Amino acid sequence: MLSISEGTIIFVKLITDWFHMMNVKGSFSGINTRDECRQPWTKNCTSFKKLDETCDVISSCAWPGGQGRTQKLTKQTAYAFVLSTRANVQAAELLLTHHNFSYVLPGVFADEALEKFFGQARQRSAGNFYIDVVDINAAAETKNLRALLKYDSTPQPHSDVPCTCSIHIEEDQFDITILETEDLVQSNDTIKHKVIFIAGYLERKFRTNISTAEAEDDDDNLTDSEFLTNLNRGGLTVPLISTVHFVHSVHSAYKLFVNCNLHCCRAHLSQALSRIDSAMSIIQGACVALSNILLKSFVLDNSDRKTIWLFEKEGKTLISKLSCSNIPVHSDIRVYMQFLPFVCFVY
Structure with a gap:
């Protein structure tokens, strides 16, 4: 007893x-x-x-x-x-x-609202429990930007500020078909190496979320690629065509906005995000990992040495010159792109 x-x-x-x-x-x-x-x-x-x-x-x-x-x-x-x-x-x-x-x-x-917000802030910082006030402020700004994107894309009958965008983005520019991805794999475009390598990384890290039956039934494995044959992947997995298509689609939408030197309103940004969300909601972990890759690439390409050092040393994303606390209704697209990966994937 x-x-x-x-x-x-x-x-x-x-x-x-x-x-x-x-x-x-x-x-x-x-x-x-x-x-x-x-x-x-x-x-x-x-x-x-x-x-x-x-x-x-x-x-x-x-x-x-x-x-x-x-x-x-x-x-x-x-x-x-x-x-x-x-x-x-x-x-x-x-x-x-x-x-x-x-x-x-x-x-x-x-408990409810406060814990939910701090949980989102920790997830935004790669699940790190030890976050500081800089991480909290960055998470609040990102959450506020996402709310603005949703609100601005909704028709407002009583709004006095119409959407006057200086650039018109066609919907089909966001659509990357499987055939286009297969053509990329067989082409000599250098971007295919990056896309396939990142897809292999995601496949290796998050493959446990896909059932064994699904893996056996997928006949579109990229085994014929010369790039995969000659590359020492260091333990990474050869990705399925669906994963490569996923990375290819995200990269194309991201590149479309980064390379746009004109002005774009939040309605078109929200349109782009909504088209990406459905494809990315299957595995949230893969979305977060891919967002970090794109964000780091953007930071390295568009920041000075101080911001790069902070990013590498402390992992503080979207700080220093990447502050976006006072965004007007129509602002340069590059400012929005500081937040685009996290807006797309984390929330």
């Missing part, structure tokens, strides 16, 4: 009640579950007193230092627990007292 001490039971019950009180997401959660801990926070609720008592217990569990740490929390863990709990309580009391809120749902108030 498993022996459990009374103190362990009390501590587990304490943390369970704390979790229920801090994650109330519905006004009727307490009624539906018949649990007082899941009631919304009001002026006279008992949750505030219970949370304060829980913070006192956690503070007493903090390790004071020295040797032989057993059955104690680290100072950082205890401090973070107490700080986040009491900060949420104080914020809720402020809303209830000074802003006439009837109740506060802590699970929605303290």
